[in-house]
Amino acid sequence: MDDPELIDVLGRMANVCVVVTKQPQGKYTRPGLEMLTKLAQESGLAQAAYPELAELAPRQDGRPLVVGPGSSSWVDKVDIGGVREIGFRRVGNRLVPIVHAKIMLLGRMGWTDEHPSGDVVDQLFFVPEKLWIGSANFTKSSRSSLEMGMWTEDRELMAAARDWLLTLVGLSEPLGSGPDDLDPELLPVEYDDAAIFESMRDERWELFMMTIPTSSSDERTGQFAR
Structure with a gap:
């Protein structure tokens, strides 16, 4: 991905993540790819805006x-890098599966402080608006090739593309830093069930103590002791 006009536009977006097939070691130090590495370092995806990524955290x-x-919420603090790699690095003549699809999902970021329960929250969210599907591979040379592409606002297609793209993000690695094999940076979190159970048991006991009537009038009216 070395199309300077496209990379420039992506760099001006508030929320962006591009996932590419894992490349040979050292490729991103070659001339002409400085804009891509800069996009990886200076842009990113706000993980908190995507519930599909809520159970993932850096190892x-x-x-x-x-x-x-x-435990503090890690999701609110994580920005996933603006350019990521996925898959297996080709070594020698060994053929490996690659991410061959070229698609782009555009939309707008929103914010709300209203939760369906009525609680006040601080919540980001992403609303898909357009899906681009085509054959061009986002390189300079693709501009001089015979390519096809189309925009669509079909809701089902956008929903499917969102699921697929976020799956790629969840399996991805920082640009140029991973091993030759698939090695996702983000892993499903593990819950300390025993500690959570103990905490819930303590909170239940405190709630029980709070609801014990302090007088016969409280007992009749069912009011809580404070």
Whole structure:
């Protein structure tokens, strides 16, 4: 991906992530790819805007993140890099599966402080608006080739593309940093069930203590002790 006009436009977007097939080691240090590496470093995807990625977190010391009582929300803090790799790096003449589809999903970012439960929240969300599907591979040379492409606003196609693209994001790795094999940076979190159960048991006991009547009038009216 070395089309300078396309990369420039992507760099001006507030929320962007491009997933490409894993390339040979050292390729991104070659002349002409500086804009792509800059996009990877300076742009990103706000993970909090995508519920599909909510159970994923960067690994800790090579292991999945363990979540328990008092754990802060990692999702609100994570920006996934603007350009990512996925798959297997070709070594020698070994053929490997590649991400061959060329699609782009555009939309707008929104924010709300209203939760369906009535609680006040701080929530980002993404609304798909247009899907581009074509044969051009986002390189300079594709501009001089005979290519096809189309925009669509079909809701079912956009929903399917969103699921597929976010699956790729979830399996991806930072640009140019991973091993030759598939090695996702984001892993499903692990929950400390024992600690969570203990915390819930303590909270239930506190709630029970709060609901014990303090007088006969409280007992009759069913009011909570405060």
